[in-house]
Amino acid sequence: MTLLAAETLPETLAPHAVSFPYLASLAVTTRRLAIAGIFNAGSGHPGGSLSSADLLAALYGAELYIPGGDATNPVRDRFVLSKGHAAPALYGIWAAMGWLSPEEAVTLRHRDSRCQGHPHVLDLPLSEASTGSLGQGFSVAIGMALGTRMKGLSSRAYALLGDGELQEGEVWEGAMFAAHHDLSNLLAVIDYNKLQSDDLNANICGLEPLASKWRAFGWHAIEIDGHDLPEIIGAFAAASRVTDRPTVVIAHTVKGKGVPYMENEAPWHGSVKLTRDQASEALLALGVAADRLEDWIHGRIA
């Protein structure tokens, strides 16, 4: 593995000046809007949305090159939410970035909303891919990494995967392909919250030793705390210096992170209906003032 010195990196890959308080604020907005959206929808996946909020904040806030959130810019980086059921968090981070109105972000799953239950690229082009069937978004991102490289663009492709998602064989097909083709412009991030729909990965179909699996498939693997923003940013920086293979960031997370009654509690991991009380309790736990609850539920976050 060759490491490129930072100064030889093309400009778009150079480390940014990162403001961690800013990233933290993106993450908290993401979480709040995800809860509001799921409450309004009457269904949705809170556990896996909350666990990925810090990863999404670090990605969109400090790593991805998508000037102005313009999904038509050919040299933009591509981010695919392969674990598409975390759509509420995706709409949340876009709203936090100012790329989607927060009022729309919380219309999740409504008939006339562009915020479909799972990201749909024809409704919201920033989705880059239409996902919801686990495993596929990762392959699409691999195609994007290859496709931009074939065009000589400096773009990178990113995919966020769930841990349960790694049970899909398609992921290992893609992993083998990406390593064979030295797709160093590809970064996979695993939201390793140890839980899937029904139970712990360890009870359903164990994934450990997970980093060894990826390494045996030819990837550079980095393990971090997926709620520690400096660690996340550090992992991205390290990944950008790996130029002979794709990198996977295995981010240890807590399912339901930020809402104590949900954290690691099995019933909140699949698609659920939130009562108004539950939504309020969640938003309070996420730091919303009692007199702003109604505003946040409607996406009035200013």
Add this chain to the structure above:
Amino acid sequence: MTLLAAETLPETLAPHAVSFPYLASLAVTTRRLAIAGIFNAGSGHPGGSLSSADLLAALYGAELYIPGGDATNPVRDRFVLSKGHAAPALYGIWAAMGWLSPEEAVTLRHRDSRCQGHPHVLDLPLSEASTGSLGQGFSVAIGMALGTRMKGLSSRAYALLGDGELQEGEVWEGAMFAAHHDLSNLLAVIDYNKLQSDDLNANICGLEPLASKWRAFGWHAIEIDGHDLPEIIGAFAAASRVTDRPTVVIAHTVKGKGVPYMENEAPWHGSVKLTRDQASEALLALGVAADRLEDWIHGRIA
């Protein structure tokens, strides 16, 4: 991993008294009938049939418990040819075992023959599964290992896979499942001939480090020379003592083994048509006397 001492093994798992000359004769008969079948058919896959002949000889001749070749015996072991395109070798080993007439074995791919281009369980129940689409036979064998274990039977399930086949994600889904369920009555054998249809694995989509992949997926992995009968038998014996996980035998082989003009020569790896001269040269190389060529081509092997 717990090792069971041999004397505590149930009788059906006890090591057999193995005659290596007998196994070698099974292998050579298998190879000859495979060539005869492919010649008669006008199409078929010689490379991957020849590379697996010694493995099949060791399996059927010394390892599998299938008394009298009776595919209705509920306590029999199950063998699934997951790389179904090696069907010519499968029919060959059955004929060598006396379970299929050699005359029928060489009717490969003919309209009225039970020897279909890929094994079909409704035509020949010893096939155990209908295969031909890579990856599936392995999953079927896993279902058999689980199914017999749930019934309290001592049966073991075996699958022979190609190396190219390991690019199918379904294989890794199955690998993860089998390890999670500690299916120690499951044995996968990889015919690691380094070539697939078009080219070397290494050029198409590299598999190395292969043993590390299986180990990271929770399997006991053994690497051997897949043409060395004592090594093969030794690996099976070692596998039978592994009682807490499935075992994979990674058997290094030569594609086209036994027919010099085919060995490691790319054009013989896919489905090909053999001329009479080519078939004759192959049979001569496999030790058929010049005046017996016509007999072998028609399966008159007595």
Add this chain to the structure above:
Amino acid sequence: MAASPNAAPQLIGTSGDSLREAFGKALADLADRDPRIVVLDADIAGGTGAHHFRTRHRDRFIQCGIAEQNMMAMAAGLAATGHVPVVTTFAVFCLRAIEQARLSIAYARRNVKIVASHPGIDVGPDGGSAQALEDLAAFRAIPGMTVLSPADPLDMAAAIEAAIAFDGPIYMRTGRSPATRIYERRDDFEIGKGHVLRDGKDVAIIACGVEVARALAAADLLANDGIAASVVNMATIKPIDHALLEELSARTGAIVTAEDHNTLGGLGGAVAESLALHRPCPAEFVGVRDQFGRSGEPGELAELFGLTAPAIAAAARRVIARKSP
């Protein structure tokens, strides 16, 4: 052909169990008596109804993880060793493993039941990615695969009982949303037979799944205008009930099909093929017209995509206008 008195439909109009719940409960009951049954799940048992089986028969519940291809082919291996495997996941994820269902199950004629929850736009808020509109067509094309789509909880319970008693591969749809009850009893379920719920000479509405209740409601709407519609619960899509369709074609001369599926290739396709082969007459197809679904409540989506009782009634009026004089 008149509906038997026992089977007289009672459009109760209340929303009860969903079909997936009815399936899970009925299967758990069947398994009390039938030790051959094992259930395979891909981390979605709470959604498919399979959790009822798991609660009662933990030792016969096989958690496969999120790996539908391996699950489907493993089921063939379990069937080969004497079990009767019931493979459960969402309809769209059954599609992910259709080649395994084709080769390892159907081609090898393994006795496996594939039970697909979350078909059609009835899936609702999850959106288009999860709303399978192709499964009836795709599984119908597999040689030897029987295809079922029952209409209400009692129909569902009868169907899974018949499916388990049947020796061969079956693909069956359940449903996500609470289902309108149609039957008060259903002891005459037969694979391959449509069930005439209502008898009328002007037009015949052939429906399956959630559309059966809407077809009955459409018949009420039509009755208000003096149009007498037959309504059939065509719970078996394959093999289709040719004899019944021929009779209905002869008697009504106008057919409407209704299904929560693409109008191409599913129930509509099966009925169209049968009519063309045995007794042609005009038909209209109610279903999703070659579009993907989207998020929304099932009722809203039925409006949006034209799967409601008034949409069925409108199709009936169209086809009646096309009758040969």
Add this chain to the structure above:
Amino acid sequence: MAASPNAAPQLIGTSGDSLREAFGKALADLADRDPRIVVLDADIAGGTGAHHFRTRHRDRFIQCGIAEQNMMAMAAGLAATGHVPVVTTFAVFCLRAIEQARLSIAYARRNVKIVASHPGIDVGPDGGSAQALEDLAAFRAIPGMTVLSPADPLDMAAAIEAAIAFDGPIYMRTGRSPATRIYERRDDFEIGKGHVLRDGKDVAIIACGVEVARALAAADLLANDGIAASVVNMATIKPIDHALLEELSARTGAIVTAEDHNTLGGLGGAVAESLALHRPCPAEFVGVRDQFGRSGEPGELAELFGLTAPAIAAAARRVIARKSP
């Protein structure tokens, strides 16, 4: 409706290129002019015809390994970055990745061409496992998916050119065996339009793929008995040519379909739906009757499964006997 003189069929009767070879060569030519084209292969290029493209355009040939699911979804990513991906494998392995074709390609409306070699019993000696009899039905059910099945090498070359010019997802069958030549030139290929090869008032034979040549031969057999048959090359299965079918139904009152596919849900299903919607008439469906194929030479298998010219002619006689007086 009469066939244009230019397009007059010339049943040359010699066996020439296979459709897969014709596809591969035509695609390599197109790619000389169109730098957007990339080809994806799953270790089977020598079988699909994609090797012709590889030889000429190595840098745009993407070897995916034996991993069809990843290949199919990757194609969507390549399309999203401005390439025009052509995914190539056997038809039965396209089925293995149909959920990827559905979600990542069709739902996202990605401009990907899926080209499937080895359809139907025409596959021959490989046997039933490799003989896809379901693909037309399954891919037809995917919303927005165009489905093609050209008839001879020139038709194939025209079809791939039209497919590349078309903006949207397409599933297209090629064929394994040497194809009988039908066209001397084919410069009027249009997606969505059937091509009338022969004009006759007594019955219309609607065929696709290898069955078109057999349909023409069947028309000759029928002509010997004084029966005038129209023959249509229905190279577009979806969207089906409703206008042409309506006209043929009106004029002949008797339709036969012929395809190397299950008789359920494919071309026969598409035609039956169209007739029922627009102008019902009796039809007979020639194809494989819900069985799996088996090993044998393509010609032998056509006999065994009833896909020959005499079988088509027999179906024509049956359907003529069923005409309404």
